[in-house]
Amino acid sequence: MTKFLSRRYKDLSPYAPGPHPKDREYIKLNQNESPYPPSPAVKKALSGKLADSLCMYEDPFCMELREAIAKVNHLAPDQIFVGNGSDEVLAFLFQAFFDEEQGVAFTDITYDFYQCYCRTFNVDYELIPLKEDFSYDLDAFKHTEKSILLANPNALTGMRISLEEIEELLKSSSDRLVIIDEAYVDFDNPSCLPLLNKYPNLIVLQTFSKSRCLAAGRIGFAAASKEIIDDMRALKFSFSPFNLSALSIAAGTAAALDTDYVKQCTAKTIAVRDMFINGLKRLGFCCLESHANFVFAMHPCISGEELWHDLKEAGILTRWYNEPRIKEYLRISIGTEEDMQQVLKVFTEILKKKGLC
Numbered sequence: 268m269t270k271f272l273s274r275r276y277k278d279l280s281p282y283a284p285g286p287h288p289k290d291r292e293y294i295k296l297n298q299n300e301s302p303y304p305p306s307p308a309v310k311k312a313l314s315g316k317l318a319d320s321l322c323m324y325e326d327p328f329c330m331e332l333r334e335a336i337a338k339v340n341h342l343a344p345d346q347i348f349v350g351n352g353s354d355e356v357l358a359f360l361f362q363a364f365f366d367e368e369q370g371v372a373f374t375d376i377t378y379d380f381y382q383c384y385c386r387t388f389n390v391d392y393e394l395i396p397l398k399e400d401f402s403y404d405l406d407a408f409k410h411t412e413k414s415i416l417l418a419n420p421n422a423l424t425g426m427r428i429s430l431e432e433i434e435e436l437l438k439s440s441s442d443r444l445v446i447i448d449e450a451y452v453d454f455d456n457p458s459c460l461p462l463l464n465k466y467p468n469l470i471v472l473q474t475f476s477k478s479r480c481l482a483a484g485r486i487g488f489a490a491a492s493k494e495i496i497d498d499m500r501a502l503k504f505s506f507s508p509f510n511l512s513a514l515s516i517a518a519g520t521a522a523a524l525d526t527d528y529v530k531q532c533t534a535k536t537i538a539v540r541d542m543f544i545n546g547l548k549r550l551g552f553c554c555l556e557s558h559a560n561f562v563f564a565m566h567p568c569i570s571g572e573e574l575w576h577d578l579k580e581a582g583i584l585t586r587w588y589n590e591p592r593i594k595e596y597l598r599i600s601i602g603t604e605e606d607m608q609q610v611l612k613v614f615t616e617i618l619k620k621k622g623l624c
């Protein structure tokens with residue numbers, strides 16, 4: 268850090284994204300991306316006249332994209348805020364609604380970025396531990412006075428809570444914001460979006476990076492009451508009015524409207540995930556129940572770090588977290604069927620070498 272960096276950032280500890288090594292070809296299963304290309308409608312939207320229009324500023328209200336998202340989710344465009352990935356939407360949420368006094372509670376094992384934002388924006392936070400079996404301790408959330416941020420399904424574990432449980436939480440926390448991060452909702456989970464018109468304290472966050480196959484397109488959105496969205500827009504127009512590029516808006520609009528393609532891709536991922544989990548179990552792995560496009564698994568006889576390392580040597584990237592409760596686990600994104608058969612083959616070889624199968 269230079270002497271010029273503002274003192275308010277002296278304690279920064281930046282988020283560490285999954286690496287993108289270039290030393291060889293890898294099967295990349297470390298960032299929960301889609302292994303399938305974006306919808307053909309996206310390719311069409313990115314061709315033609317779009318390049319010529321890049322000389323002009325894009326609509327800072329991003330109406331085309333917000334209308335498309337609103338249409339497919341039966342909401343009004345003024346209930347939608349779009350950002351450069353849901354990471355940026357989260358950054359706007361943290362800045363708009365949380366500070367040293369109005370803090371936020373989230374679980375000890377979840378998306379790393381939540382803690383990172385608290386440190387960046389100097390937000391008070393409370394970590395509520397997941398239960399021993401990694402399920403949510405919702406009673407503990409009912410007793411906190413802070414706003415609530417839950418990933419459902421949870422990032423890292425893939426486990427979920429029901430809409431009934433979320434409604435209970437919304438009722439018992441009506442004076443606080445409840446943000447539900449639905450990054451993985453499309454992998455066959457019920458969404459909280461239909462609850463929005465009933466609970467003015469609810470904010471739902473979604474991304475185009477997973478089920479909509481557009482991780483590099485950087486598109487995410489928050490859906491909430493018009494008043495909450497107005498607050499977020501006021502902040503955006505005080506900071507970065509043109510936060511979404513014309514390319515992202517065009518790609519996102521086409522992807523949002525092609526709901527059949529999302530269904531096709533997620534159905535494939537779910538089928539491959541279930542095949543993969545069965546294969547892992549046959550090899551003696553313990554897998555948490557997954558409702559997402561990844562699996563959180565451990566082998567009782569080999570450490571998480573060793574498995575992560577051996578897979579990397581075999582050209583397969585996964586995610587290992589050197590953190591006390593989860594260091595024996597690996598998070599493995601679900602790729603194509605061929606990718607996952609290759610992972611099972613490599614695991615079988617590792618276990619054979621150790622005389623474990």
Ligand SMILES: Cc1ncc(COP(=O)(O)O)c(C=O)c1O
Nearest residue numbers: 352353354378422450474476487
């Ligand atoms: C739970 C959760 N929320 C938000 C994000 C951010 O997604 P993006 O910024 O790509 O939209 C991720 C990314 O992996 C995630 O796992």
